[in-house]
Amino acid sequence: MLTDFNFSSHRWFLVSVFLIIFLFIGQEVSNYQKAIEQVSKETNNLSTLLIKKIEHDFERVDNILLLAKKVIFTKDKNSVFYDNRILEEYNDTISIKLKSFADSFDEIEKLIYIDKDGDIKYASNRLSKDVNVSDREYFKELKNNKDLNKSFSDVVISRLSGRESILLLHAIRDENKNLDGILAAVINTSFIRKILSSIDIGQNGVALIRNSETTKLITRYPSLDDGFINKPLPKDNEISKLIKSGSKYGYLEYTASTDDIKRFASFITMEKFPFYIQVALSQDEYLKSWKDNLIVKSIFLGLFIFASIIIISVMKRNFNNEQKLLKELNNEKDRFENMFRIHSSIMLLIDPKDGQILDANNSAVSFYEYSLEKLKSMNVNEINQLSQEELNTIYQEAKQLKTNSFVFEHKLNNGKIKIVEVDSSPIETTSGIILFSIIKDVTKEKKIEDRLKRSYKRIEKLIDLQDNMIILTNGKNTKYANNKFFDFFGFSNLSDFKKSHKSICEFFIQNDEFFHLKKLENPEDWINELKILDGSKRIVAMKGKDSKEHKFFVTVNSFDEDIMIVGFTDITNTIKEKIKLEIKVTQDKLTNAYNREYFDKYYKDWIISINKFNLKLAVVMLDIDNFKYVNDTFGHDVGDLVLIDFVKVICTNLRSNDIFVRWGGEEFILVLKLKDEKDLLKILENLRHKVEIYNFPKIGKRTCSFGATIYKDDEDIFKTIKRADEAVYKAKNLGRNRVEIIS
Structure with missing residues (x-):
């Protein structure tokens, strides 16, 4: 503590200031020389690098x-x-x-x-x-x-x-x-200039190559006016003198006549060719760090001198402030001790070295049913049910802030065991680190939690007895799955499944007749999408360990907050019968193309799909040219064979999601989903060509006319079909065997 101040020793202070200034100047002279040495090395290294590359x-x-x-x-x-x-x-x-x-x-x-x-x-x-x-x-x-x-x-x-x-x-x-x-x-000199530009010469730096016999400039980076190219150095130029005297390398500071910028340069001559490379860095670059440091240090020196003048007065003022702060600190200590005593939370102060209870508040006295004097005489292991070794480990974790929240069993004075949650934080005091522990009685919560865990176990056993697959999931991760799940997919347990998968939705097969992830804008939300679907549409297809495709009816119910209980009932046989029946109803008996019933049933779904995925829907009318002639000349049996082969030719060359419908007689409708309607003509021309080159049985070559249009938003689909019909009529009037597209 300062109790007295003596302001008479000014001489010592002035000598100290002058000594520091002298040391400062000496140090900066040394730093300047180091900066010059550093730029010498740097320019030499850059010149060497360029010499090696160009030579x-x-x-x-x-x-x-x-x-x-x-x-x-x-x-x-x-x-x-x-x-x-x-x-x-x-x-x-x-x-x-x-x-x-x-x-x-x-x-x-x-x-x-x-x-x-x-x-x-x-x-x-x-x-x-x-x-x-x-x-x-x-x-x-x-x-x-x-x-x-x-x-x-x-x-x-x-x-x-x-x-x-x-x-x-x-x-x-x-x-x-x-x-x-x-x-x-x-x-080309631009090639050489490109090599010169490959090094970092900073702002206003220069890299150039000259003829070492004539000192004529070959090229330079950055470029100069053409008037400098082939121009030799003046005879009194230092580099020119060094070159003429036989020097293979050298260093110098110079001011350029081209831009009046002061630079430091090094040059190296080539061993095998009559050239030398010169690299120069501007003084602003290579002395920038030294100048910046000089300015900063000068400022600090000035501040030091200024600070030295006022330091004694500041020390005196600080002494007074220290006394004031010490008083405020004592007041805060009193307030903390008062808060500690009367706070409703249970609080203990513990020595982490040996577990000794240093202090306890009124709530702790009431909870443990010991007097304050008794608690302060006890070790925490007398109330904690853990061993001393386990407690020592926990003290160290709390002391080092690795962990500060624990759950223990504490024994009260009356012999009852309470489950408590303890938050411990280290507090640094004048006598060392102590642990400030806030204790919360969580006995009731833990009992409820244990009952819930037992309930979950009973539910899991019940789920395992089910004959269908059942999982607990939040959609992104699978939390639980029953034995039927593992039997179907061939996994031994949930850990085995999670080695390569997260969710069952990864197994959904892309089949537009059933639910799959490609139908969704956000695949991660599959479980909520399934939940809101009509029951008839909650069907997915998956392959199990037998590699056979199975169909499942899916049920989704809430289980716990964001966890859903999802059931998968195998309805493969039922679906097969339904598909067979649907095929009979929706397929043309002669050609196996889809019929009008299929079109009427699904065209609304197609429109929903293109709107959802921002696609275009093309409707194309196809009409076999002069088909009446085939029937009249060769008979209807041959005509039927032509229709069958025609459908085969078209279907063989369609994309997987294109839909081909027999509309009636020799008229067919083709429905295509397109990302870009510009692709339509290319697709239809390909189909037209395939028909044109096909050799039909008994009648040889036949052709087909195509009329196409694009479905308009909110339009009646039959207006679209009418436009396609007008387009095919136009194609026939223009000579048949062609594609016409109208909007």
């Missing part, structure tokens, strides 16, 4: 030129350079070979062959015009210097592509070293 690519280009030269342009007595006739015959062959070499490497835009007169004779891409390069410096250099066999050009505008490029050139000479021709690879 590797140039080597690849150089090697492909050597290979092309060896494979295509090796001279012998039959060489294309000595026999014009052979040259003409192999023009295309040489261009193809050049193209195959060029296409193998992204670095090469074109491979070209230039003859001794400067005419480009061959190129990896077909030449659209004659091009002569005898005026180019690179051509003159190779032609006039017999000892020069390989060189790079400056940046030129390609007369083939119109783009900035450099050329790697290999001279082809005769035995007297006279120039016979030049094999050249055209490298």
